[in-house]
Amino acid sequence: MSIYVISIVFSVLFLVAVLELVRRQRLKEQYSLLWILFGVLLLGVSFNVHFLERIAEWLDVKYAPALLFLFGLLFCFAFILHLTLVISKLTGQVLRLTQELAIMKGRHREGEGGIR
Amino acid sequence: MRTLIIIPAYNEEGSIAQVIGDIREHAPEVDIVVVNDGSKDRTEAIARDAGAEVITMPFNVGIGGGMQTGYLYAYQNGYDAAVQMDADGQHRAADLPKLLAAIPYSDLVIGSRYVEQTAYRSSATRRVGILFFSKLVSFVTRQRFTDTTSGFRAANRKVIALYANYYPSDYPEVESIVYLKRRGCRLAEVPVEMRSREAGRSSITPLKSVYYMLKVTLSVLMSASRVRVRGVKTSG
Numbered sequence: 001m002s003i004y005v006i007s008i009v010f011s012v013l014f015l016v017a018v019l020e021l022v023r024r025q026r027l028k029e030q031y032s033l034l035w036i037l038f039g040v041l042l043l044g045v046s047f048n049v050h051f052l053e054r055i056a057e058w059l060d061v062k063y064a065p066a067l068l069f070l071f072g073l074l075f076c077f078a079f080i081l082h083l084t085l086v087i088s089k090l091t092g093q094v095l096r097l098t099q100e101l102a103i104m105k106g107r108h109r110e111g112e113g114g115i116r
Numbered sequence: 117m118r119t120l121i122i123i124p125a126y127n128e129e130g131s132i133a134q135v136i137g138d139i140r141e142h143a144p145e146v147d148i149v150v151v152n153d154g155s156k157d158r159t160e161a162i163a164r165d166a167g168a169e170v171i172t173m174p175f176n177v178g179i180g181g182g183m184q185t186g187y188l189y190a191y192q193n194g195y196d197a198a199v200q201m202d203a204d205g206q207h208r209a210a211d212l213p214k215l216l217a218a219i220p221y222s223d224l225v226i227g228s229r230y231v232e233q234t235a236y237r238s239s240a241t242r243r244v245g246i247l248f249f250s251k252l253v254s255f256v257t258r259q260r261f262t263d264t265t266s267g268f269r270a271a272n273r274k275v276i277a278l279y280a281n282y283y284p285s286d287y288p289e290v291e292s293i294v295y296l297k298r299r300g301c302r303l304a305e306v307p308v309e310m311r312s313r314e315a316g317r318s319s320i321t322p323l324k325s326v327y328y329m330l331k332v333t334l335s336v337l338m339s340a341s342r343v344r345v346r347g348v349k350t351s352g
């Protein structure tokens with residue numbers, strides 16, 4: 001089996017898995033869009049071998065399928081960056097929620113007549 | 117019937133007082149809650165002075181999260197009906213009785229600009245988007261909808277409970293229709309007039325519109341592909 005066939009099978013399975021996760025509400029639509037884009041691109045590249053070979057030739061890459069790996073690696077970097085952005089936002093929100101809750105707890109205690 | 121008007125607001129100090137006054141004038145018996153979604157202006161103080169209950173979010177949670185807060189509030193406080201209205205004055209309180217009058221016959225009543233020919237005009241791209249989603253939702257739900265992006269809606273107790281449980285977090289209008297249809301709810305549209313938005317006030321920039329179209333289309337298709345919840349179909 002060539003890397004191209006494996007690639008096609010993998011990207012199809014991958015797309016199905018992503019869509020199924022969204023359908024079951026395990027993955028939010030807004031976070032699935034990048035994965036779907038990745039799956040579709042991977043599928044497109046896997047199907048169009050000539051396109052990949054042309055780019056490999058143009059970039060002076062001797063082993064064309066290596067481009068697939070490069071492509072996948074770059075995407076992983078992009079996605080990890082996206083994830084850290086999301087985590088940063090969540091960190092800020094959790095902090096604010098904790099602060100609000102702590103202040104509210106304090107006020108609540110005062111209202112109960114200073115019972116600690 | 118105890119009715120709550122839900123008004124999500126983000127930086128709407130210029131229009132919120134007028135919106136609340138408009139409701140007080142046309143429907144004095146309803147309660148009003150403004151969900152202040154982390155506004156950086158005086159929205160909270162002005163809404164409170166105008167006599168509305170105000171829930172201020174600790175930070176901006178987006179339209180879906182804000183709206184769901186209103187539905188959760190309605191659910192926990194035992195309201196029989198909830199109406200969502202925009203804070204920018206686009207929706208007219210004069211249409212409120214019309215929406216509420218249709219509630220006994222439907223679970224969700226949507227105020228539509230396009231059931232009848234009205235004076236409402238908007239940009240060509242916006243109209244294409246509205247038409248596309250109306251066709252898509254009509255296709256997957258097998259019920260004709262003319263204005264799926266309308267944010268002027270009245271919900272009964274059943275829908276309040278469903279929305280308190282699940283509501284899409286961003287660009288929620290279109291998907292929230294399909295969600296209800298999959299749970300066996302009865303939906304209807306009534307014609308309303310809407311004021312055109314003042315210049316440059318749309319929240320959707322051209323850059324965001326591509327994401328908007330993709331996200332909402334995916335959400336609608338996913339929502340439509342989810343199996344009906346057992347029990348609801350037979351009891352509804």
